[in-house]
Amino acid sequence: MVHIGVVKEKSDNRVAMTPEIGAKLTLLGAALLVERGAGADASYGDEDYTDNCQLLSRAEVLTKSDILVSIQPLPEEDLKQLRPDTIVVSYSSLISTTPSNPLAGHAIAGDKHGYGAPHNLAQSMDVLSSMAAIAGYKAVLEAARLLRVIF
Secondary structure, eight states: OOEEOOOSSSSSSSSOOOOOHHHHHHTTTTTEEETTTGGGTTTTOHHHTTTEEEEEOHHHHHOOOOOEESSSOOOOHHTTTSSSTOOOEEEOOOOOOOOOOOTSSSSEEEEEETTOOTTTTTTGGGGGHHHHHHHHHHHHHEEEEEOSSSS
């Protein structure tokens, strides 16, 4: 059984995995390890995750995960706690396999900011596309609210 870990983001209000996605992964046989409070800033309480995962401390999630997902790159102190065979899935502005990189020796799945257009099949999972769509809808709603005429 593969253990998929989710930690609380240090500088982001989003969470790397919602309870709904977690439930789908457990149906496929994965075990979810979620840091307590990981979804709080994204309006998901620990009780939303309890049906399909184990709620653990950050250190436990980092050391027990076979695959670790995060939105922002993990701090170096977190990377040092990972097992050498842990797969890290993250959105990163710099992915390097140089010996000085703390991710050296880990399997890495990530995306570099701003490099190339997303493929149509993966666009629904692309972080920048989804955030841009939300910003576009919000801009139109704000414009409609502020205008004195209906358009």
